[in-house]
Amino acid sequence: MTESSVHPALWPAPHATGTVDATVTVPGSKSVTNRALVLAALAAEPGWLRRPLRSRDTLLMAEALRAMGVGIEEGVGPDGSGETWRVIPAGLHGPTTVDVGNAGTVMRFLPPVAALADGPIRFDGDPRSYERPLTGVIDALRVLGARIDDEGRGSLPMTVHGSGALDGGPVAIDASSSSQFVSALLLSAPRFNQGVEVRHTGARLPSMPHIRMTVDMLRAVGAQVDEPETGGEPNVWRVSHSALLGRDLTIEPDLSNAQPFLAAALVTGGRVTIPDWPERTTQPGDALREIFTAMGGSCELTERGLTFTGSGRIHGIDVDLGEVGELTPGIAAVAALADSPSTLSGVAHLRLHETDRLAALTKEINGLGGDVTETADGLHIRPRPLHGGTFHTYDDHRMATAGSIIGLAVPGVEIENVATTAKTLPDFPQMWTGMLGA
Known part of the structure; x- marks a missing residue:
């Protein structure tokens, strides 16, 4: 069986019909x-x-x-x-x-x-x-x-x-x-x-x-x-x-790859637990605890892992992501679903990543009806009602997971080349549908 038959060129991003309640074991960093x-x-x-x-x-x-x-x-x-x-x-x-x-x-x-x-x-x-x-x-x-x-x-x-x-x-x-x-x-x-x-x-x-x-x-x-x-x-x-x-x-779990699953709790007002979240780490993904809490959730770190709970509302955020730039696509996706504008700054260097992530996020979110503008070093995001459509990934794994986050709240989103997530998270499509109980 070929990779394209497992993950077709356009992957219908699962739409959440209720709150997420799941434990997701994330592979190593x-x-x-x-x-x-x-x-x-x-x-x-x-x-x-x-x-x-x-x-x-x-x-x-x-x-x-x-x-x-x-x-x-x-x-x-x-x-x-x-x-x-x-x-x-x-x-x-x-x-x-x-x-x-x-x-x-x-x-x-x-x-x-x-x-x-x-x-x-x-x-x-x-x-x-x-x-x-x-x-x-x-x-x-x-x-x-x-x-x-x-x-x-x-x-x-x-x-x-x-x-x-x-x-x-x-x-x-x-x-x-x-x-x-x-x-x-x-x-x-x-x-x-x-x-x-x-x-x-x-x-x-x-x-x-x-x-x-x-x-x-x-x-x-x-x-x-x-x-x-x-x-x-x-x-x-x-x-x-x-x-x-x-x-x-x-090897610690990859906390940046935990981002879409934590975002699912925030977007659906649900709860997601990531086992083995380290108490102390240098991974940039640990910043999600603070960032996503500011956007409307709450978290608890116990011996079992990190449990993140959404409140049912998503707030905009003004945040400098210079130290944690790889988190920008997922944060932008959540911000596009918020109740107030967001400004993400300090990430001009993302123009040189797997793709020009600032241009790609702007184009793809706007293609679904959003209102995103590039700044000198980031993005300004004004939430708008979004609609379905194709979300292109540009062979960038974090673009694929960002589109999937939006798809939770917006029916009809199709991710082009979701298989690109194999770069760092090979089983993402199965993990995503499994989280939703599908």
Whole structure:
């Protein structure tokens, strides 16, 4: 059975006929899984990843590392606790080609790893990957001693000519278009001969929680990191040369992928529980507790997980999403159903994500009768009565889930290419209909 027969080109978004009352188990975090894979591949000893996310982005990362010589064995953990990947570090080598798909973590985190390999590593991917910014990583690696052939594009496709080691040292970059530029250099830095000092020189740095995630995970495997959050110099991160430890790591649920399910409680005035919501986390999705509460719900975090309850009303919000930009599509979808206008700001960098998310949200919500306008760094949303129609996704998983949220309240919404959710949430259509009791 083909993917298109399972998820037709136009997927009728389920319309909620009552309040949602469900428990939804969300798979592991893509951001944590892909960082953990890189760190385990660079470690001095084998490590275990328990409950990793199996999605397009994480499988692309795993296959890329395998192509460079890393052993990744998939199976059940030694204690029978569910799916576990054993990562066995090995000498990194080429020649090989890495398919990044349209995964920002793969296209940005792996060129520094490739610089440590012995031999050429070619990077290629989906057509959209050619349009996504990569200059920050390319220029930084050249300063640190790497040889890269990108034919002057500053983007994919390109070849990293690994020499088996990298000098490292200080480097200044403008990471205002993606915090992944900083994380990319930090993750491999313990293996650089001089470590690294990364200095951000541009405008506001977006998605800071993801950099905090990188720093926390580096420290957990034995790296020494000096960073602004712990009294270091502003916009400067230093990682010392050191060996990395193999870890036995359980991957947290992906809190950003919990967003549509929490939104369902808000939209329908119902209740949704997400098991295993961590008490402390660096995931940007944790901000949903505060944001969705301000929009009309309430939440309770217990040993069972996070239970979010809608009040039956949705309020508009004026919020700076600069640190949690990936949540913007879902928040915009909820805001289009609110009882008052919303302004979402601080997210100009979303124009460079899987698609231009600001333009896409404006076009698709307005296509259903909405009133959304782009601002310099975000969206202004004035709620209007919406009607059915086609909601295009532009091969962007978060556009697909945003359209599905609107479909709960608006009959006749059809999602074009819902299968794109496989990027980070492979079973989304089944999970969505299951939540509704269908």
